[in-house]
Amino acid sequence: MTRAMKDSGIEWIGEIPVDWEVVKIKHLCNFYNGYAFDSSDFKFDGNCSVIRIGDISQGTINLDTCAKVEADSNTLEKYALKKDDIVIALSGATIGKVGYIETTPDNTYINQRVAIIRSNINKLIYQWLNAGYISSNIPILSNSSAQPNISTQTIGNLFVSLPSMSEQQKIADFLDEKCSHIDSVLEKIRASIDEYKQLKQSIITQAVTKGVRPNRPMKDSGIEWIGEIPQDWEVAKIGNLFNLRNKKNDLPEDKVTLLSLYTGIGVFPSGEHYTASGNHAQTVDGYKIVKKNDIVVNIILAWMGAIGISDYDGVTSPAYDVYIPDLQKVYPHFYHYVFRTSAIAGECYKYGKGIMMMRWRTYSTEFKQIRIPFPPINIQQQIADFLDNKCSEIDKLITKKEQLIAELETYKKSLIYEYVTGKKEVI
Numbered sequence: 027m028t029r030a031m032k033d034s035g036i037e038w039i040g041e042i043p044v045d046w047e048v049v050k051i052k053h054l055c056n057f058y059n060g061y062a063f064d065s066s067d068f069k070f071d072g073n074c075s076v077i078r079i080g081d082i083s084q085g086t087i088n089l090d091t092c093a094k095v096e097a098d099s100n101t102l103e104k105y106a107l108k109k110d111d112i113v114i115a116l117s118g119a120t121i122g123k124v125g126y127i128e129t130t131p132d133n134t135y136i137n138q139r140v141a142i143i144r145s146n147i148n149k150l151i152y153q154w155l156n157a158g159y160i161s162s163n164i165p166i167l168s169n170s171s172a173q174p175n176i177s178t179q180t181i182g183n184l185f186v187s188l189p190s191m192s193e194q195q196k197i198a199d200f201l202d203e204k205c206s207h208i209d210s211v212l213e214k215i216r217a218s219i220d221e222y223k224q225l226k227q228s229i230i231t232q233a234v235t236k237g238v239r240p241n242r243p244m245k246d247s248g249i250e251w252i253g254e255i256p257q258d259w260e261v262a263k264i265g266n267l268f269n270l271r272n273k274k275n276d277l278p279e280d281k282v283t284l285l286s287l288y289t290g291i292g293v294f295p296s297g298e299h300y301t302a303s304g305n306h307a308q309t310v311d312g313y314k315i316v317k318k319n320d321i322v323v324n325i326i327l328a329w330m331g332a333i334g335i336s337d338y339d340g341v342t343s344p345a346y347d348v349y350i351p352d353l354q355k356v357y358p359h360f361y362h363y364v365f366r367t368s369a370i371a372g373e374c375y376k377y378g379k380g381i382m383m384m385r386w387r388t389y390s391t392e393f394k395q396i397r398i399p400f401p402p403i404n405i406q407q408q409i410a411d412f413l414d415n416k417c418s419e420i421d422k423l424i425t426k427k428e429q430l431i432a433e434l435e436t437y438k439k440s441l442i443y444e445y446v447t448g449k450k451e452v453i
Contacts, residue, residue, distance in 0.1 A: 029043050029044075029448075029451060030043065030044045031043060031044065031448075032044045034046075034048050034185075034187060034447075035048065036048055036185045036187075039185065039186075039187050039447050040447060040449070041447075041448075041449070042187045042447055042448045043189070043448040043451075045189075045190065046187050046188060046189050046448055047187070047188045048185050048186070048187055048188070049185065049186065049188050050182060050183055050184065050185055050186075051151070051154070051181060051182050051183075051184050051185075051186055052179075052182030052183060054145050054147065054151060054186070054188070055143050055144055055145030055147075055148070055151055056143070056144050056145065057141050057142070057143055057178035057181070057182060058104065058105070058136075058141060058142040058143075058144070059138065059141050059178060060105055060135070060136035060137045060138045060139065060140045060141065060142075061102055061105040061135060061136070061137060061138065062137070062138040063076060063093075063095060063137050063138070072093075072094035072095040072096040072097070073094075073095075073096055073097070073099075073133060074094065074095045074096070074097045074099060074102065074133045074134070074135060075089065075092040075093070075094060075131070075133060075134040075135070076092055076093045076094070076095055076134075076135050076136070076137050077089075077092055077107070077113060077134065077135070077136050077137070077140055078092070078093060078137050078139065078140065079115040079116070079117060079118045079119075079120045079121075079123075079139050079140060080118075080120065082113060082114075082115045082120055082123045082124070082125045082140070083120075083123060083125070086125055087113060087125035087127070089131060089134065092134065099133055102135045105135040105136055105142075106133075106134065106135055107127050107130065107131055107134045107135065107136065107142065108127065108130050108144075109127060109128070109129055109130040110126075110127060110128075110144075110148045110149075111126075111127040111142050111143070111144060111148070112124055112125070112126055112127075112142070112143040112144075112148055112151060112152050112155065113125045113127070113136060113140055113141070113142055113143075114140065114141050114143060114155065114181065115139065115140060116139050116140060116141055116175060116176055116177070116178070117139045117174060117175040117176070118139065118174070121174050121175070121176055122176065124143075124152065124155045124156065126148075126149075126152050141178050141181075143155075143181075147194055147198065149198040149199075149201075149202055150194050150197060150198040150446070153197075153198065153201045153202075153205070153442050153446055154186045154442075154446050156205075156438075156439065156442055157439060157442040157443045157446050157447075186446070187446065187447050187448060189448060193452070196452045197445050197446060197452055200445065200452045201441070201442055201445055201446075204441060205438060205441075205442070208434055208437070208438045208441075211434060212431060212434055212435070215427050215430060215431055215434075216431065218427060219424055219427050219428065222420050222423055222424050222427075223424070225420060226416075226417055226420045226421075227366075227367065227368060229413070229416050229417070229420075230363050230366055230367055230413060230417070231367050231368075231369065233363070233409050233412060233413055233416075234360070234363050234364045234367065234399055234409060234413075235247075235252050235253060235255060235399055236254070236255065236256070237256050237259075237401065237405060237409060238408065238409055238412045239256075242256045242257065243256070243257040244256060244257060245257050247259075247261050247399070248261065249261055249397050251369035251372065251373065252369075252397075252398075252399055255399060255401075256401070258401075258402065259399060259400065259401045259402075259405075260400040260401075261397050261398070261399060261400055262355075262397065262398060262400035263394060263395055263396065263397055263398075264349075264393060264394050264395070264396050264397075264398055265393075265394025265395065267351065267352055267355055267356050267361075267398075267400065268321055268349035268350060268351050268352065268356070268394075269349065269350045269352070270347065270348070270349055270350075270390050270394075271314070271315065271316075271317075271320060271348040271349060271350045272314075273314070273315045274312050274313065274314060274315065274344075275310055275311065275312065275313045275314070275315050275341040276311065277310075278310075279309065279310045282310055282313075282340055282341045283295050283338060283339065283340035283341070284296045284310060284313075284340060284341060284342070285316055285322070285336060285338055285340040285341065285342045286342070287322045287323075287324055287332055287333075287334050287342065287346060288334070289324075289327060289330055289331050289332040290331055290366075291334070292334035292335065292336075292337075292362070293316070293322050293334040293335065293336035293337070293338065293342075294338070295338065295340070310341050312344055313341035313342060313343065313344060314341060314342055314343070314344055314346060314347075314348050315340075315341055315348070316336050316338070316339065316340050316341060316342050316348050317336070317339050317350070318336060318337060318338060318339055319335060319336065319337075319351050319353070319358035320335070320336050320348050320349060320350055320351070321333065321334070321335055321336075321348070321349040321351070321361070321365065322334055322335075322336055322342055322346050322347075322348055323346060323347040323348075323349065323388070323390075323393060324345070324346055325345060325346065325347055325387050325388055325389060326345070326386070326387060328371070328374035328378065328388040328393065329371055329372075329374040329375035329378055329386050329388060330371060331366075331368065331370070331371040333365045333370065333371075333374070334362070334365065335358050335359070335361060335362040335365065347389075347390050347393065355400075355403065356403070356406070357403050357406035357407045357410060359407075359410040359414075360401075360406035360407065360409055360410040361398075361406075362410070363409070363410065363413050364398055364399065370396070370398070373396045374388040374393065374396070375388075377392040377393065377395060377396055378392060379392070
């Protein structure tokens, strides 16, 4: 039997059962803003963990990546996480993302860009925050600054539909079970993607350090991460194969292509792979010129793999270093793969300097000292062609799995929306 419905008066909610109400979230829960840690507070081995916006994915919190601080836990007590807390990112690329605390973590706190939400129906509140309008439109509801932010007041003023207490529990239990099953499937798919990425990384490292022809005489390279190399290969410093390009741009913005370096992907025109949510260039005067086949290195994030070879002419941030390949020695696409290895990121950390990870730098003087494989140029091309084919096959498999994830996440949001607005009833 179809139950009687009424107009909720809220566009995103639509019709709701006649015995349901529409209320603001702030009438159902309390909000707690985080502590304003200074970046100098963060240590490698602090006694307290701090959840920041980058640690929150939709539905999950990565406690392994949390920053560490040395602090008096009594001072931070009101910012501590408890069982059944919801955390929500208030700014940046992860704005509006939420995570649920299943068990109380030890000495774990939030910073000022994260908030805690608490109520006696947190499971249902959590599902509401994952449903339709709210999860999709929190970024739109943020301010219009270059760094988007949303306040707990704005979140608190959002309307949600509210059934009776008995039905609240039924819906929460039902969605908890259904979403847990979907999340389990998603976790397995993501694990499979990680395995493919690790396989890809392994194939790249093997090819750029050992070649693709079997049963060849080998010799010790003298470099730990490279190990043995074919007898006719050499090892060279980056500075012997690439020269620093220091030419600055003097053309207006409409006459150049602004390039961005995406960690793990490479160099592309800005916005081509991600919608930028940070600061936008107001001028490109003084930006560094980049030519096709140049290496672009993010001095600050090189130790995290922010290095790529450009397929484009353009300009990039003055904060990056740009290197010109010696085309008599270098087949650039081969070194695109060399710089995709995790080992190079490790070398950038090893050769870099700084007082903490957040301030680690790999300057050109140090970067040029890193030693890399240097096979004959015809072998470089052979390996690059081989890796193009292999990586393309793996990337296609990864893309299919990512599409499946997107479909499951859309289905999950739709499922939540149908039940938290009463359009479907838990029998």
